[in-house]
Structure formats: C-alpha cells, structure tokens
Amino acid sequence: MNSTVGQHVSPLSLPLAQHTVIFWILSVTLPLVVISYWSGYRRIAAGEPPLVPYLLPWLGHGMAFMNDINGFTEWVRSQHPDSPAATVQVAGQHLYLVFDTKLASQIYRRSKNFIFDPFNLMTWGIIGANRSDLEILEMGAQVEKRTPGFQDDGRRVLYDLHRMSGPALTGESLNRLTSLFIDTICKEIDTTFPENDDASYEWVRMDLGEFVKKTWTRASIVALFGSHIFTIWPRIEDWLWEFDEHFQSLLTKMPRFMLPKAWALRDEAWEFLEKWEDEALAAEKRGEIKETDDWDPYWGLQWVAVRAKYLIKQGISAKARAGNESVFLWGLNANTIPIAMQVMNQAVLSPTLLSTLQAEISSAQTGPNTFNMAAVTTAPKLKSVLLESLRWATASPSPRVVREDCQLGEYKLLKGSMVIVHSRTLQMDARTWAIDGVPGSAPEEFWAERFLDGDEREEENRIEENREAETEYAAETFAQTQAQAQARSETAKPHKIVEPISGPKSKEMQQRMLSMRPFGGGTTLCPGRHFATNEILGGLAALLLRLDVKIDEEALEKNGAPVPNLGKQGGLFPDRGLGVWIRRRRV
Numbered sequence: 001m002n003s004t005v006g007q008h009v010s011p012l013s014l015p016l017a018q019h020t021v022i023f024w025i026l027s028v029t030l031p032l033v034v035i036s037y038w039s040g041y042r043r044i045a046a047g048e049p050p051l052v053p054y055l056l057p058w059l060g061h062g063m064a065f066m067n068d069i070n071g072f073t074e075w076v077r078s079q080h081p082d083s084p085a086a087t088v089q090v091a092g093q094h095l096y097l098v099f100d101t102k103l104a105s106q107i108y109r110r111s112k113n114f115i116f117d118p119f120n121l122m123t124w125g126i127i128g129a130n131r132s133d134l135e136i137l138e139m140g141a142q143v144e145k146r147t148p149g150f151q152d153d154g155r156r157v158l159y160d161l162h163r164m165s166g167p168a169l170t171g172e173s174l175n176r177l178t179s180l181f182i183d184t185i186c187k188e189i190d191t192t193f194p195e196n197d198d199a200s201y202e203w204v205r206m207d208l209g210e211f212v213k214k215t216w217t218r219a220s221i222v223a224l225f226g227s228h229i230f231t232i233w234p235r236i237e238d239w240l241w242e243f244d245e246h247f248q249s250l251l252t253k254m255p256r257f258m259l260p261k262a263w264a265l266r267d268e269a270w271e272f273l274e275k276w277e278d279e280a281l282a283a284e285k286r287g288e289i290k291e292t293d294d295w296d297p298y299w300g301l302q303w304v305a306v307r308a309k310y311l312i313k314q315g316i317s318a319k320a321r322a323g324n325e326s327v328f329l330w331g332l333n334a335n336t337i338p339i340a341m342q343v344m345n346q347a348v349l350s351p352t353l354l355s356t357l358q359a360e361i362s363s364a365q366t367g368p369n370t371f372n373m374a375a376v377t378t379a380p381k382l383k384s385v386l387l388e389s390l391r392w393a394t395a396s397p398s399p400r401v402v403r404e405d406c407q408l409g410e411y412k413l414l415k416g417s418m419v420i421v422h423s424r425t426l427q428m429d430a431r432t433w434a435i436d437g438v439p440g441s442a443p444e445e446f447w448a449e450r451f452l453d454g455d456e457r458e459e460e461n462r463i464e465e466n467r468e469a470e471t472e473y474a475a476e477t478f479a480q481t482q483a484q485a486q487a488r489s490e491t492a493k494p495h496k497i498v499e500p501i502s503g504p505k506s507k508e509m510q511q512r513m514l515s516m517r518p519f520g521g522g523t524t525l526c527p528g529r530h531f532a533t534n535e536i537l538g539g540l541a542a543l544l545l546r547l548d549v550k551i552d553e554e555a556l557e558k559n560g561a562p563v564p565n566l567g568k569q570g571g572l573f574p575d576r577g578l579g580v581w582i583r584r585r586r587v
C-alpha cells in the first residue's frame with residue numbers, strides 16, 4: 001500500500017524546512033504556554049475565587065466565553081462543582097462566575113460597588129451614541145473611572161430612563177398596555193380564523209411555535225410602538241429576529257467587514273426608527289395626537305413617546321435615540337416570545353395538563369371570550385407552568401463591574417474585574433431542584449407541577465434587594481444622604497402585584513425560589529416582568545378561549561418534543577417546531 005493516509009508519520013521523516021518551522025513555532029509558543037500557566041495561577045490574588053486554567057495568554061477563556069456563554073459556564077461549574085464562585089480570564093481581565101444564591105443576592109444589593117452602567121454605556125456606544133452623547137450619558141452614571149475631561153452639568157439620563165420604566169410597567173399603565181396587547185392578539189386570531197367563516201371550524205395543520213411567535217410579536221409591537229410603524233417598516237418583524245441572532249456579535253465590536261450583517265441590521269434600525277420618530281412628531285404637530293392619549297398609532301404607548309421626547313430634550317442625537325429604541329424593541333420581545341412559545345408547547349404536549357389549564361381559564365372567564373387577567377396569572381397550574389418555563393428555558397447572565405476591591409462572602413474581588421450571575425447555572429443545579437424519589441424532578445426535565453407551592457416570597461425578596469440597590473444608586477447619582485435617597489426610592493418603589501397562589505410555601509420551595517433568576521435583580525431587576533407574565537399567560541388564555549389545539553401525533557413521533565435551544569441568551573427558543581392541528585372553537 002502506497003498511501004500514507006492513516007499511517008503514523010515520524011517527525012524525523014519531514015523535510016528540513018518543515019523541521020525549522022516546527023522548531024520556531026515550538027520555541028515561541030511553548031514558553032508562552034508555560035508562562036501563561038505559571039503566571040495565570042500566580043496572578044490570582046490571595047482570596048480570589050479559584051482560577052480555571054487557560055492556555056492562551058491574555059485572551060484566556062475569551063473565545064470560549066464569547067462563542068457559547070451557556071456551555072462555557074456549565075463547563076466551569078463542572079470544574080468547580082462545590083465552589084460558590086470561580087475565576088476565569090477573559091481578554092486580560094478576571095471574570096468571576098457566581099454560582100451561589102447568597103453571593104448573587106449580595107451582588108444585586110450592593111449596587112454601589114457592583115455596577116451595571118459600564119455595560120449600559122458600552123451598548124449605547126455600539127448602537128449609535130457619538131462622543132457628545134456619551135459625555136451626556138456618563139453624567140450621574142456609575143463608572144469605574146471617569147473619561148478624561150469629564151464634566152457634569154446635572155443631567156441624569158441613564159438614571160431617569162431607568163426610573164421611568166417602573167411606573168410605566170405597573171399599575172394603571174400596565175393594565176392599559178396589557179389590554180392593548182390582548183386586543184391585538186384577539187384581532188390577529190380573528191383574522192386567521194374568522195368567527196363567521198365555516199372554514200375556521202375545520203382542523204388546519206400549523207407549527208404552533210411559529211404561530212405564537214408571529215402573533216405575539218405583532219401584538220407587543222402594536223401595544224408599545226403603535227401600528228403606524230408597520231407602514232414605515234414592513235420588514236420590522238423579520239428585522240427583529242435577525243437582529244436577535246446577531247446582536248451578541250456586535251458586543252465584540254468587531255469591524256464591519258467582519259460582521260457585515262450585524263452592522264447592516266443596526267443601520268436598518270436607524271433608518272426606520274428615525275423615520276418613526278419624525279412621523280410621530282409630525283402627526284403631533286398636525287394635532288392628530290392629543291396629550292391625554294395614553295396610546296396612539298404613531299408613538300404607541302404614551303411612555304414610549306415620553307421617553308423619546310425626553311431624550312430629544314436632553315440633547316441625545318437622532319442616531320443614538322434610534323439605536324436605543326431598537327435595543328428596547330428587541331429586548332422586550334427577545335425574552336418574552338420564546339417563553340410564550342415554550343409555555344404554549346408544553347400546554348399542548350400533555351392533554352391532561354391542557355385540560356387542567358383550560359379548567360383554570362374557564363374559572364377566570366367573565367364572558368364567552370373574555371377573562372379576568374389577575375385570576376389567570378395567579379391560577380396555580382398556569383403560574384407553575386410559567387415559572388417552570390422560565391426556569392427551564394432562560395439563560396440570563398447578569399453582568400456587573402467590580403468598582404473597588406471588596407469582600408464577597410469568603411472571597412476577595414478585585415477592582416475592574418467583571419462578575420456574572422448566570423441564572424441558568426442556578427436554575428439547572430440538581431442539588432437545588434432534584435427531589436429524591438421523584439424522577440421527573442431532575443432539572444433538565446420540564447415538570448409542570450414543580451412550582452405549585454407558590455412564589456410570593458420570591459417576589460418579596462426581589463423587591464427588598466431592588467429597594468436596597470435603588471437607594472445606593474440614587475444616593476450616588478444625586479450626591480444625597482442615605483435618608484434622602486431612601487425617600488426618593490420609596491416614592492418610586494415597585495408595586496407588589498404578585499398574589500400568593502396556593503397557601504404557605506414550604507422551606508424547600510423558598511430555598512429553590514432563591515435560585516430563580518430569570519429577571520436578574522437589584523437595580524436592573526426586569527421592570528417588564530409583570531407585563532411579560534400578562535403577555536404569556538393572558539395570551540395563552542385568549543388563544544385557548546378561541547381555538548381548539550391538539551398535537552399532530554405523527555409529526556411528534558417523527559421529530560420528537562422540543563427542548564430549549566441553548567444557542568442564545570435570555571429567553572431560549574424551542575429547538576424545533578411543534579406540529580399541531582388548530583381550529584376555531586365553537587362557543
């Protein structure tokens with residue numbers, strides 16, 4: 001046999017030129033690898049969380065981290081299964097991955113030292129803020145070090161935007177937003193399955209996830225950004241999901257020739273969102289929008305108009321405003337819609353679960369097609385399915401920068417390093433979630449009954465953390481005393497709107513709830529969580545009151561049941577379609 005394929009080739013049999021190349025490669029890289037190992041271990045300061053070894057000097061675990069945060073964090077956890085935190089090296093910096101619920105809570109509470117604003121400013125820079133915008137945005141922002149020549153004229157844009165969202169997404173404004181959303185869902189369903197058309201009552205085959213994705217996306221855009229935006233930007237829904245695929249890569253700040261699609265999507269958003277704002281302002285000038293309107297087709301929800309006009313007044317450029325709207329538009333959908341798809345899939349995958357949920361919806365019904373939202377969102381089984389979907393299918397990494405050297409539990413954390421609480425690691429820890437003798441309770445399983453015990457205490461814990469963090473944030477932003485800042489935070493404190501759902505909570509459940517972090521915590525605790533709950537469970541109720549849905553058994557057998565696709569952050573999409581039969585329900 002002449003072929004050398006599969007045969008061992010001795011290095012000695014290589015030509016001299018190749019020997020020389022190998023010699024040089026080895027003499028350059030080997031010392032680097034050795035130094036990197038040696039210095040890597042030594043560079044860890046006394047008391048820092050244990051360092052995970054790495055090969056490439058400076059870059060460290062950077063590539064693995066950027067390529068697959070979820071897989072990488074899971075791998076780090078497997079290297080340090082009993083450690084509350086671990087250190088990894090990313091682009092010359094230490095990054096602490098936190099796996100312990102108590103440490104996570106400390107990070108969220110101590111908002112003065114574990115700061116989020118550097119990420120906020122970085123995102124603004126990527127989506128269009130110019131130098132002057134960044135100077136304005138830095139005023140009052142919590143940063144590790146100030147830009148040279150920094151001046152503060154008292155503007156507080158990041159803080160003000162942050163404080164506006166709480167009131168807009170709770171109370172009366174939340175109710176209005178929810179009804180706009182549910183009305184659009186109902187209209188969309190009525191358009192696809194008209195009530196007075198016999199054909200609507202025949203079974204048709206569909207992919208359930210795609211139907212939910214399309215309908216829910218349209219409804220949330222209409223509710224928040226109005227209906228006129230679809231005329232200006234007919235491709236908006238396609239843009240949204242393409243941007244979702246590419247946003248992460250923009251954070252690497254690689255040049256356009258390396259990320260042409262990602263930058264083109266950002267530019268597309270600039271073009272149409274600038275136009276959206278111009279046309280809304282023009283409609284206002286023409287007197288088509290009254291100041292008292294809480295929603296209009298041009299701006300959408302009043303809060304969105306108020307935010308946009310606030311940014312104009314603060315001197316933020318048109319591109320930065322458009323970029324900011326694009327990230328908002330993306331963020332509010334990219335988390336919620338995948339979870340809505342997961343909830344819907346799980347509801348129909350088990351006929352027993354489906355009929356229990358239908359029974360809960362029936363008892364919340366107020367008319368043939370209407371229901372009481374509070375009764376739906378607090379019904380035990382519906383709530384448990386939502387919480388289980390959030391546990392099973394979110395990967396929300398909350399990043400912070402360490403502002404000063406500090407002690408966190410048993411560890412010393414160094415100034416300038418990054419900390420990440422990766423919700424998924426907590427939500428998938430078998431020691432927290434698996435129950436002896438209950439095989440279905442393994443964390444990788446979707447178990448609809450897992451949260452029947454309730455979640456009231458969880459919401460209280462979050463609000464407590466949030467209040468502490470807000471007080472620190474306000475104290476610093478306005479250079480106030482702790483007492484003044486507390487008074488400011490109290491006036492804008494989040495509403496407690498989650499009701500107890502099924503009696504007292506067991507100790508075990510309270511412990512597990514501390515490991516639920518789909519909505520982050522502290523100052524950045526998601527203010528949209530109540531609206532997300534209404535979108536997902538209210539949307540499910542609206543759909544099940546209008547439509548009969550049953551699984552396409554043949555397709556399920558062929559394709560298998562969907563599981564979360566770990567390829568992104570935040571809400572995780574199902575990894576495959578779910579074929580179902582749908583028809584209009586006879587009432």
Ligand code: HEM
Nearest residue numbers: 162165332335336396398399518519520524526527528532
């Ligand atoms: C299931 C759905 C959702 C999930 C899992 C989710 C998750 C999160 C997380 C993890 C954060 C904190 C980010 C961090 O600390 O790094 C966050 C912040 C935020 N979310 Fe959500 N979110 C959801 C839905 C929504 C919706 C529907 C809205 C708006 C209508 C919204 C608006 C916001 C805003 C404005 C912030 C920034 C808060 C601040 O820094 O002031 N979210 N979300």
